[in-house]
Amino acid sequence: MRREALAAPGEAGAGENASKCRNRPLVASEIVALVVQKYGGTSVGDPERIKAVADHIARTRRAGDDVVVTVSAMGKSTDDLIRLAQEVSHTPNVREMDMLLTAGERISMALVSMAVNDLGVPAVSFTGSQAGIVTDTQHGRARIVEVKGDRIREAVADGKVAIVAGFQGVSTAKEIVTLGRGASDLTALALAHVLGADACEIYTDVEGVYTADPRIVPNARKLARVSLDEMLEMAATGGRVLMLRSVEFARKYGVRIHVRSSFTWAPGTWVEEASEMESMEQAIISGVTHDTSEAKVTIEQVPDQPGVAGKLFRALADAGCNVDMIVQNVSTEGHTDISFTLPKDDLSSAHEVMQRVLGAVGAKQYRSDLDVGRVSLIGAGMKSHPGVAATMFETLAREGINIEMISTSTIRISCVVAEADVERAVQALHDEFKLGQV
Ligand code: ADP
Ligand code: ASP
Ligand code: MG
Numbered sequence: 001m002r003r004e005a006l007a008a009p010g011e012a013g014a015g016e017n018a019s020k021c022r023n024r025p026l027v028a029s030e031i032v033a034l035v036v037q038k039y040g041g042t043s044v045g046d047p048e049r050i051k052a053v054a055d056h057i058a059r060t061r062r063a064g065d066d067v068v069v070t071v072s073a074m075g076k077s078t079d080d081l082i083r084l085a086q087e088v089s090h091t092p093n094v095r096e097m098d099m100l101l102t103a104g105e106r107i108s109m110a111l112v113s114m115a116v117n118d119l120g121v122p123a124v125s126f127t128g129s130q131a132g133i134v135t136d137t138q139h140g141r142a143r144i145v146e147v148k149g150d151r152i153r154e155a156v157a158d159g160k161v162a163i164v165a166g167f168q169g170v171s172t173a174k175e176i177v178t179l180g181r182g183a184s185d186l187t188a189l190a191l192a193h194v195l196g197a198d199a200c201e202i203y204t205d206v207e208g209v210y211t212a213d214p215r216i217v218p219n220a221r222k223l224a225r226v227s228l229d230e231m232l233e234m235a236a237t238g239g240r241v242l243m244l245r246s247v248e249f250a251r252k253y254g255v256r257i258h259v260r261s262s263f264t265w266a267p268g269t270w271v272e273e274a275s276e277m278e279s280m281e282q283a284i285i286s287g288v289t290h291d292t293s294e295a296k297v298t299i300e301q302v303p304d305q306p307g308v309a310g311k312l313f314r315a316l317a318d319a320g321c322n323v324d325m326i327v328q329n330v331s332t333e334g335h336t337d338i339s340f341t342l343p344k345d346d347l348s349s350a351h352e353v354m355q356r357v358l359g360a361v362g363a364k365q366y367r368s369d370l371d372v373g374r375v376s377l378i379g380a381g382m383k384s385h386p387g388v389a390a391t392m393f394e395t396l397a398r399e400g401i402n403i404e405m406i407s408t409s410t411i412r413i414s415c416v417v418a419e420a421d422v423e424r425a426v427q428a429l430h431d432e433f434k435l436g437q438v
Contacts, residue, residue: 011144011190011249034156034197035060038070038166038188042205043262044108045075053203053262054115057161061121066156068195070166070188071112073104078167078181094139098168098178102127105165105184113163123161126151128176128187131162133169135177142169142177143245144186147194156195164191185246193253200255202242203262208269209234209241211435212288216423219436223286227274230286230378231257233412237376238291242271274380284388285379285433290426292373292419294324295347296404298339299354301364304331308361309338315357321346325374325407325416335364339405341416344370372404373422376414377429389413395432401425 037057044050061067073081081100085092092100109125116123132148155162166184171177179186185202192200209231210220226234228251235244241259250257250271260268302308309328316323326340342350347368354366375396382388389406392413396403401424405416417425430436 011186011245011252033064034066034068034195035199035201036068036070036188036192036195036197037201037203038184039072039112039262040184040202040204041072041075041077043203044071044112047111049262050074050108050111050115054112054119056203056262056265057112057116057123058119058121061161067161068152068156068191068197069112069161069163070184070191071105071108071163072166072184073101074108074111077104077107095175098139098176101178102165102168102176105167109163109165113161116161116163121161122159123163124155125163125165126155127165128168129170131164131191133187133190135169135171135179137171137173137175137177139175139177141180142171144169144179144190145172147190149191149194152191152195180243180245182240182243183245185243186249189246189249189255189257193249193255198256200250200257202257202259204241204259205261205263206241207261207264207266208259209239209271209287211286212426212430213239213290216290217288217427217430217436220430221436221438223269225270225272225274226286227380228271229274229411230380231271233376233378233409234287234289237289237374237378237412237414238293239287239289247271283379284381284385285377285435286381287378288426288429288433288435289376289378290373290422291376292422293343293345294341294372294374295344296339296341296369296372296416297347297350297354297366298337298369299358299363299366300337301335302338303362304334304336308363311361312338312357312363315353316342316350319349319353321350321353325405325414327405327407341372341374341405371419372416373419374414374416375422375425375429376412377433378412380411382413383410391432392429395428396425399424399428401428 039053044053081104085100113123113125131152134146135142135144152162166187168178188200206214208222209226210222212220214220232247235242235247257271321342324341329337377392401417401421403415407414
């Protein structure tokens with residue numbers, strides 16, 4: 001492994017500097033091992049778990065590696081803090097919400113640091129702001145623009161384990177911000193890249209990335225490897241073991257990820273660029289994912305004219321609605337229906353937009369449906385194997401499950417179905433494609 005002081009690009013760009021620095025010849029004194037480890041909420045959920053994690057960190061350090069750690073808030077404490085805010089305010093102020101939520105990670109970073117120090121290994125904790133994680137100004141879902149990391153480098157150079165609070169940073173307006181739900185993964189990946197670690201270990205409560213969520217498919221199989229392209233599709237369609245933006249970051253900057261368990265410490269899943277040989281031998285399907293966090297909106301009787309979809313979706317985009325799947329029906333008598341999905345959390349903004357623009361574009365009415373879920377098949381091998389979609393639709397039909405929407409990419413097929421049918425659909429597809437078998 002090798003570690004260098006790199007320029008520090010953010011999520012949005014400036015990767016060039018980093019790769020230029022990488023190509024510079026290294027001197028012997030620069031070649032040291034550095035590992036970035038991230039521990040999720042369950043992994044640091046109580047004092048016993050924190051001590052187990054501290055023990056693992058101390059062992060890694062004693063084995064000779066430099067260690068930088070990122071932690072999530074303990075257990076479900078972020079959800080608890082959100083509930084608390086809602087008890088005191090109907091519409092919690094976004095700035096204060098970020099002040100509140102960042103406290104969760106601050107608690108775990110301090111506790112983990114204390115526990116590591118107790119084992120005789122020097123450790124020091126830092127907030128996102130102290131670590132130099134600089135973001136844009138969007139409270140609640142800030143994007144990283146730069147990672148300075150100076151204090152982390154100094155701590156590591158002093159022989160200390162640096163423990164960084166995940167999920168947070170400081171904006172260009174000097175405000176404390178959060179990076180979005182599940183974003184401790186992103187903190188870890190950004191640090192791994194900027195510090196030049198050649199792998200980032202994501203410790204969680206399952207042993208890796210599975211062929212389906214092991215909590216709903218008992219015979220789901222742990223994958224030894226998964227390509228970044230497939231992981232991106234998995235994360236985008238509900239495989240929440242890695243946050244989507246963290247996978248995007250890893251793909252952009254070429255960081256290798258090892259997803260593994262902080263309960264068994266067994267080797268987990270390597271998420272990395274697939275070699276050409278591996279792509280050739282790619283299994284047809286790598287996994288089935290599901291997502292029940294989205295709602296469906298159908299706009300009826302939209303005039304079938306140029307510019308109408310542009311106006312509708314521009315208004316939705318301007319209101320910050322994260323529109324996902326879009327389906328337009330065939331036109332009858334100059335009118336058509338348009339359906340789309342978006343996160344349930346964005347539905348109230350979408351309602352406001354609809355009320356404002358529906359009349360203006362001449363559409364009749366709209367309805368929204370919360371009782372939907374999405375089931376997706378992911379696999380790089382499906383590119384060269386026709387018939388996967390047909391088998392998927394036949395399997396759902398056999399289960400009596402109605403398909404409401406379909407969307408595809410070269411390595412994914414997604415169907416929107418009733419929320420109540422989602423788990424049955426995942427299990428049936430997992431069986432049909434024999435994903436539990438090696
Ligand atoms: P952490 O708190 O460690 O970040 P998360 O809850 O965000 O953990 O992610 C781990 C969870 O992801 C697992 O408990 C599992 O239920 C869920 N999950 C969903 N799909 C998958 C999958 N394909 N493979 C592994 N875990 C999955
Ligand atoms: N604690 C934050 C959340 O629950 C961040 C994370 O766990 O990654 O979303
Ligand atoms: Mg997570």
